[in-house]
Amino acid sequence: MIDISGLNVRYYGSSELTLRDVALQVGPGESVLVTGPSGCGKSTLALCVAGFIPHAIGAEVTGSIRVCGLEQRESSVYRIAQHVGLVQQDPEGQFCTMRVEDEVAFGPENLLCPPSVVTSRVNRALSMAGASHLRDRKLTELSGGEKQKVAFAAALAMQPELLILDEPTAHLDPGATREIIELVARMRQTDADLTLLILEHKPWRFRDAAHRMIRISQGALSYDGPIADFETEMLHRLPGKRGRQPGSAGRVLEVKGLWQGYGDRTVLRDVDLEVRRGEIVGLMGDNGSGKTTLLHAVMGLLKPSAGRILHEGVDITGMPVSDRARRIGLIFQNPNHQLFTDRVWEEVVIGPRSRGETEDEYRPRAKALIDRFELSDYCRTHPFLLSFGQKRRLNLASVMVSNPSVLLLDEPFAGQDIARACDLIHMLDEVAAGGVGILIVGHDPDLMIRCCDRILFMREGEILIDAAAQNVAAELERMGEDDYIPGRL
């Protein structure tokens, strides 16, 4: 099905090879996991197999790629697309219609299939993807997991011989992740002829759906064999929590009886929480449970309908956001959303500068942070040219320059490989050691339990669990939230 030999890929404008001397054979009906750290070349391999490189995305390619009997360089993207389906990481970005049925029918309609054939393909694809019940829905009304199922169905409607899934669970909560894992295993059983290439940071999740695993490191194939777990070793090497006892330091943030809604919908119900100096508190819960709303309300981006927010004992509920930003820092999920200027240095100092601080005031702080987050070589670089990890460090420096005593992070681990996540955990440990109280929203129980001192669990706007990290598994089990128990997914 796939026969690759001596494959080298270099993107135009880059001096480095993204893939080097890759050789890979995959037989018909085989299911292969492709793993490796972020930026190792997994997605480039997928784009080569699907024919987008070099036909649609410019790159210098040497070596041979034969997929479904087609020599990729001699076949057009359209020809290859009739044999190979690609489901990208973010389903939202790949939909081109408004309704589920239209989206699934899109491919067969482009192939000039008669309406009756299109309908039968749509029915089969929706059934295979476990999405038949969604057929009449608008795409905007779907949850993350449902969107991913529709993206699967849209690819399956093309009746591909090879289906490539690019990190299909990257942005899903544990419940939706479990559904997708089970769906992929079911697809294997339903259609034994379908060849699967699954790109995934956490290969153990798909052990029931895959026959073998390959690992790519720095563009080269470093492992080809049975499913193995390289990444969690790194997680286990993380230092244990610092063993602080809750209550041993002063409260930097208190939320009391907070209610918040959008229109008629109540999102937060009587939420109480506190974060102590130097403490890292994790906030877990399904998508839509109110976690991000809580962070935004604490930051002052939303006006609560009732309740109080106290910072170091001072009521800040009515305080404008620009004033609150001196006390509380918020880091959003996507680093690109918070890069506004054209130089790294400017990015770090723009906050204090716009609050009227003089250069003498902010310069020493900014310089110290840039050194601490290893960005001193990039002061004149455009922030968008930094790597993901550097951007994340820049986000931290830009927020920490205001000396906040509370740091809020919205899903910083989403879509990250274990190495990047471990880097971030180390950075947050350092920040917390400086006396900052940290509140992190996250989905990944394995990371959250290692990162946090205390875990809160939210459901439908209420905090149901507030427990020390080492005790939270028992609480989650008692509540029936098995997907959030570390090691289960």
Place this chain on the structure above:
Amino acid sequence: MTTFPGDSSGSLAAPATLNPITKLILLVSACVVALRIEDPLHALAFFGFVIFGHVLAQVKPAILWRRTRGILIFSLILFASQVLLVKGVAWEVRVANGALMSLRFLNIVLSSHLFVSLTGAEDLAYALMQAGLPYRYGFALLTTMRFVPYFRMEANTVLKAQMARGMGVDRPTPKGIWLMARHTIIPVTVTALSKVDSLAVSMEGRCFGLYPDRTYRRRILFHWWDGAVIGVGIVVAIASFYLL
């Protein structure tokens, strides 16, 4: 004014059973008539007719008010400026001219609002493609409409990120507004470009553009009454040139 296609609460929504192209032609006819009306009382009657259309389409009054209050305020300013600022004309004439200008503006905007409330963007695009519009243009319309709310959400997130950095977005000054716009464009553009890449891969990966034509599972029907309504719309628009 933000409108959401097909957002009328209507199950009745008789106009919703019309083909989207019929509704588009009716909108054009309504705009022609609105522009041809020279008598403020006729314009007022037309305004009542458009409001009645909203009632028929079961657009909730609260939603209509929320979406159009800015437009209503603007039309009042238009009226007031005509009455107060125009010199050398009797006040009755200024009132009549101001009322006509404001009502003409309102009639065109509210007719468009009614059209958008009753017509899903996807239905309009599919109807146009099935009527002969090259499908590449139809999907250009569709994907644009699809990404409008998405980019609005992205821009909102970027603004929140600026506020969270203490960049004074919550206390806007003229210079601050300029900086806010500048600081919003860069991240939103970067996100947009990455989405465009992803969408292009998705569409080409499903053979969009392979053939000059494509098939449609879902037909947007054109009934005999669509023809009749279009005929009436065109006759009314032409008649307005002779009768008004």
